Structure formats: structure tokens, C-alpha cells
Amino acid sequence: MWSKKVNRKELAEVLNSGRITSADGLYQSESGLSALGGWDEIELLWKDNPVSDSRFPSVIVVDRTEQRDLLAWLNTYSPSTRPVTAYSHIADRQTASVFLEGTSAPRLGRFEDACLGLIVGETATYVGGKKDLRSVTHTACLSTLSFAIARSAALGLDAKMISEIEDRWSRSRVLIGASPLPVTSEPLQAAWSVIRHLAKGEFKLPLGEPVSSLVLEACAQVWSHGEISDSEWQSLTKDLPELAPLQDELKGPREGRLSLFERAVSGARRSQVDKNRNAEFLCAYLASSISPGTLDHLHVLQPYLYTFPNLLIWYGLCAGLSSRDTLGTTLNGLVRRVKRELVREEHFLQNPSCDIAFIELEMMSGSARDWTTELRVATPGHLIVELLPCINSHYRAPRLEGANELASGELAPALNELSALLDRAHDSISKVRRAAGIVTPRPSEFQKEKKRKAGR
């Protein structure tokens, strides 16, 4: 790693020219960071020698309290690199140390499939009712809170940093004007609480946890045995007594399991236990038991999302917990694509891959200028926000649909060309019709009248 201490003016020069002009003060270090003295002291980090290989600094280390002010200053004095966080990570000394020390490849170990199930479950919850759940895209999965949390966990971040991620994820949605979500964050927190407790081997819940002991215990059994025990089944079906004697149907043919799920969900609706979390969990568990360890039955839950909006979150979790390396093969490779992004190796000393970092988004959206016109995004209408270094979230941002004028500029000639081709095809069809003696349907009197009126 290469390091150099600079002041704001020097930093603006580096950013404006895209290189350092002097090697004075540049030194190579294993991983240690310098102590930063005052408000104008900034440390720049590069992976390789920036003199021989001209590059933007990968990281700009600056005190947390000075970050917003520095970004405002850079936006003014280095306008050509706006937003600067598209080129360099901004981090305080403590955060930078955490990322510099975490050198191992991102991994989630035994909980990888549970996290992946939850990511797909959350995605399906957001798109549910709008379209075929089986056509969910992997970009949609990368926009979920679960993806951001799972990525943070894979990078080995602590609870405090993960909590910061959750906060930044929600605030980013507000800042970019994303449409409201169909569910609250409560069920997601409950599902993540399950994974957190299982990972720690804790099965006794302190007060105030968003998940019930019954659900936590059931999830622990699904995770360790692939199914829930007789006594757990009896407890979960307390509000739906007609299901109590039917647990054995889960060992029978899959059509019988589907029928059991449909009876459970109808029973829960009839007996108005739909507000009961345990009943909602039970229904999701039953759906995941049709084909354990897969996400093949998302569509089966779709008709019930109005009554049970969190079904898919619990379904995804149960599918992931019961997976024995089977989840990756489902949904035509979607899960594998999400996994690729989840455990993607991205070193802190590499330049970012986002459009903007949260802290700069927050700063820009607070200014009087229309920040949306200044952003260059990879895909119109989509914004990749870095919540913390190496943790990106994809947002659909309708306000940014016109942000990439180049793309629409390139589109117009293509559309013209396509239109001309269609006209030529139309002419050819008419010629073939005439040659073959096929009569072209004449417009009806009504259509003629309409044309006359339009022509007037």
C-alpha cells in the first residue's frame, strides 16, 4: 500500500489532474495509517505506486466529522470529478483500519444459503403481485436490504457497522425518492435476528427481539434437521388445530404437501389468525416443504400476499435453512448470480464500483442544486450507492431516468433505423400479397371515416 498525507488544496490538484505531481511525502506501508492532526489533514491511499501508475487514490482517509465538509469543498473546487466517491472511497481512520485488516475473501459459511434465500424472499416480496416471481432479476436482488446486510456479514463487519448499513440503506431510498415498500422492515429484522442467533448458537431470546422463541426454535430445527419436531409442530399449529394431526403429510408426495399448504393458508385466513406471526411462519414453512431447499414454489405463495405480506420473506429463509447446497440450482441460476455478487472479492484499495457513496449522496441532495442532472449512472433510472466501502446497493430511481442523456441520444437513431426497417418489411409483405393474389383487407367504413376526420 502507498500512502501520502495531503491538504485539501493538494487533494483537489490530485483529483483535477488525475495523478500526483510530486513523490514528496509518498511512502510505502504494510497497512498502518498515519495519525491525522487537524481538519485539513487527509491521507490518500493507493494499492500500487501512484507515480509509476497514474491513478486516482483508492481511499481518502479523513475524520468522520470532516467528511461532509470536505466533499462540499471538493464538489466546488474539483467539479470534473463530481461525485468524487465514484472514484475514491471516503473513510475515517477507524473504518479504513477495519477494511484494511479484513483481507480474507468474503464468505458466509454455513449461513450462505439462508442469506441467499432471504435475499430472494425479500426481492420477491417487493415485486410480488406485480409480475411473475420467477422472472425476478438479479439486479433487483442486489437492491435489497438483505443483500446489503449479507454482504456486510460476508466482509466480517461488526453489529454496529451492520446497523449503520441498515440505516444508510433506508435513508438512501428516501434521498433518491424511491417508491415506498409494501412491507415494513420489522419482518426482515425478525428474519435476520434468526440468522444472527443461529450463527451465535443462541436460542434464548432477550426481551425486545423482533422474533418469537417459537419461530427461532423452529428455524433452528429446520436448519439442523431439515424439518421441525412433533412438539414444535403442535405448538405452531395451536391456532390451526385442524392441521395438528397432519404433519406426516409432509413426508408424503409433493402434491399432498401443496394441498396441506393450501389448507393451512385458507384456514389461517378463515380463522383470522392472519395477524399472527407464527401462523404466517407456519404457512411459509409448509410452502418451503413442498420442495425443501429450493425456491421453486414462489408462485404458490403469490395469491396470498395481500393477506400475508411477509410470507415470501419467511419462505426464503426456510428454503435457505433447509438447503443442502441445493438452493444454487433453482430459479435458472438467479441464486448463483446473486451469490457471485455477495462474495465478490473487492479490495478496499481498489477504486469503487459505485455511482456515488451514501455520504456524498446525502451531501448533494441537501444542496440547492438539482443533483440528479450531475450524476452519470451506468443504467438510466438506476443508481448504485456505496453504503460503506465495498458494499453497494442498487436503487431504482425514476428521477434519474433522464440522467444519462448519451444513452437516449444513441437510442434515437437506432429507433429511426428500426422504424425504417419495419416500413420496408411492410412494403415487402404487400408486394408478396399482391404477387400471390392475396387480397389486402380494406379498411372498414368506420376506419375510413376516422381517417377522414383525422385528416381534416
Place this chain on the structure above:
Amino acid sequence: MSKTWWLKPGDLNEEQGPIINLPIGKSYLVTGPPGSGKTNLVLLRSNYLYLSGIQNIEIVVFTRTLQEFIASGGNQYDFPVQKIKTSKRFYIDLLRRYGVPVELPNDFNEMRTYLIDETTKLVKKKNLADVFKAVLLDEGHSFLPAEIDLISRLSETVFIASDARQKIYDGADSSENMRAAVDQEYKLQFHHRIGRQICKVADALMNDSPDYHPMRDDSQYDEVAMPSRVELPQRFPSIAEQAAKIVDSLKSQLKTYPDEFLGVLCPTRKEVLYPIREAILASDLADASVCQGDSDAVEFLPGKKIVVCTIHASQGVEFRTVHIAGAEYLKKLHQDRNAAFTGVTRAKTNLSVCHTGTLPGYFEQALQAAQPPKPPAKLPDVFGGKKRT
């Protein structure tokens, strides 16, 4: 996700693995029970030969449905699916290549004889031999002895997959000719496709043959992951009511097995296939269904998971669930016991049988094999009044 086609070496078991890359330049016969992976081996062997530079190569099958089915899996490999042909297309292409005019008779058996005769004449006249580097035959038992001899002369090597118990088309048994045409025979013992409950029915159907080896003994099907089931045969007053029941079951099965093909198999066209097809196309399953028309072909399309066809057209194909409709019409078929065996063994996990008339005794008895044993009837029940429908 459907597990029909093997995509990685781990999908193969110990006896299947070595067959794919057997030495090039020799001929092989692979025999084995339904579900032992013969069709997959044909496809992978052809892909192996193709990638090894053997490109003058063809896969020849007997029915269009099987050709379409293999082509649906062949898209995942390098081997061009255009090289998968029916025997009819194979002969016609060959005759035209050598300038022989082709005028096909309408009758199926006459057309078959005509094509074999014309090709044989051509081979003799031109003294043709080794026109192809390799020809791979699937469902070799469907080919006539003369065809096996003809094809093995036309190709430097042959690779044949066969199971004599599935022979349902007219004509002499070609087993000896197949053995004579190859250098080595491989017998597959294990199968992994067909659930144990369905194996019980298949085994009971074949218990008239002393040489038959029960499928249940060699099943590697994962019964825990996907328990199999054979429903008791259901009798309905009419074919329309059979169709209504089948449509009802299919709705639930489509949800249960979203990525799998579901089969509705009919012994005959006029009495069974046509009314069943009409009912399914009139239901809200029409968009998810593909039905055999007047030809012998059914196309396998990604969005069309319900396949309605004759038992004959289904040869070599597999379905997660099979409904055999109008089962009493099995009696009308030539080699009907083999046809019943073929129909039953198309099912992987679920089999149901509907009928209106009386089932053949051997079939009714075989379907009982998957049910719990019945205690002897009580004497008072033997007298008067119907105890079952």
C-alpha cells in the same frame, strides 16, 4: 429445476460414466431398464464424438416426439440438434443425396417398408458402405432387423441404446442383429428416474417373463426427496369425465412441479387422444399444453409443460407425472402389455390411470402392486351387491 439432462460428470453414476468416452472407432450396444440413462448417454456420447472431431455423425430415433425431446436437451450441448433425425428423415435425406426420387405411401407400415427397401436397393446398386463416421440409435428395439443391418453397413461405427421390454411397434425382434453389429455390449443395471411405487407396477406388468429382472431391486431413485405414488385406477362414466379429473389433477401438479413435463398418455387416437385433447384445450390449461395432432410428433417447448400424446409417441420420453387415460383401450394395441409397461415407465414420480370400460386383467392386477395388500374378502361380502365400482 428439471433434472432430465445431465450437465456435469457428477450427474452420472459409476456404470454410466465410463460409457461416454469409450474408445472411438468401435461399436457399442447399451441395454438397460427404463430410467437407466440410455437417452442421456446417446446424447453425451454424440457430443463426445463431435468434440473429438467426428462430425459426420447422426443420432437416429424412431419417433418425432423422441427427436423433439432429445433436441430439447441437445440445446445444452455442442452437438448440433439438426443432426438428430427420425429414421424416416434419415432414409429420405440419404435417398435424395444420391438422387433417388422419394414417393412415400400414406400407410405407416407401408412407408416404413418402402424406405427400407429403397435404401437397401441404393446401397446395393452403389455398393455404399461407411457413408457416416458414426450413427447413434436411441430406442434401438424399435428398429427392424433389416434396418439394424442397413444402418451398421452405412456407418463406420454404431452406438445403440435399447431395451427389448419396451418394444411396442410391429416387426421382428432385432436384438440379435444389434449384438452382431457391435464390438461390445454394456448392460446398465441401475436406474434413478422411476419412483419405487411405479417400479412395483412395472415389475408386476413384466412378471410373465422369467428372464425379467425387477426394476425395484436396482432403483436409485431418491424416494425421500420426492416420494412416488400410484393412484388407484379410477373408473368414470365417460371419457369426458376422465378428462375433467385429469385437468383438475394437472392444475395442482403444475403448481407442484413447475419446471417439469407432465404427461397425459392415450392408448389410441380416435377413442382417447382426440376427446382428451379437446377437453384440455378447452380448459384454462390450454396455454400450458402441447397436444399431439394427426402426426406422430409432439414438440417440447419451455412454456408448455403438459404433453398430451399417444403411448407410442411417448416412447423414450419421461414425465414427472403421467396420467394414462382410456386405459381400457390398451387391449386394442399390438403388444399391449409392452405398451402398458412403456406408458407406466414414462412416469418418474406420480402415476394415475383412468378408464371407463374394463381394464385388462394383467394391468388392473399390476396397479394393485403399489397398494397395501388386501385382506381376504369376508364371506358375507361375496354374496350380492356391488362392493366397488
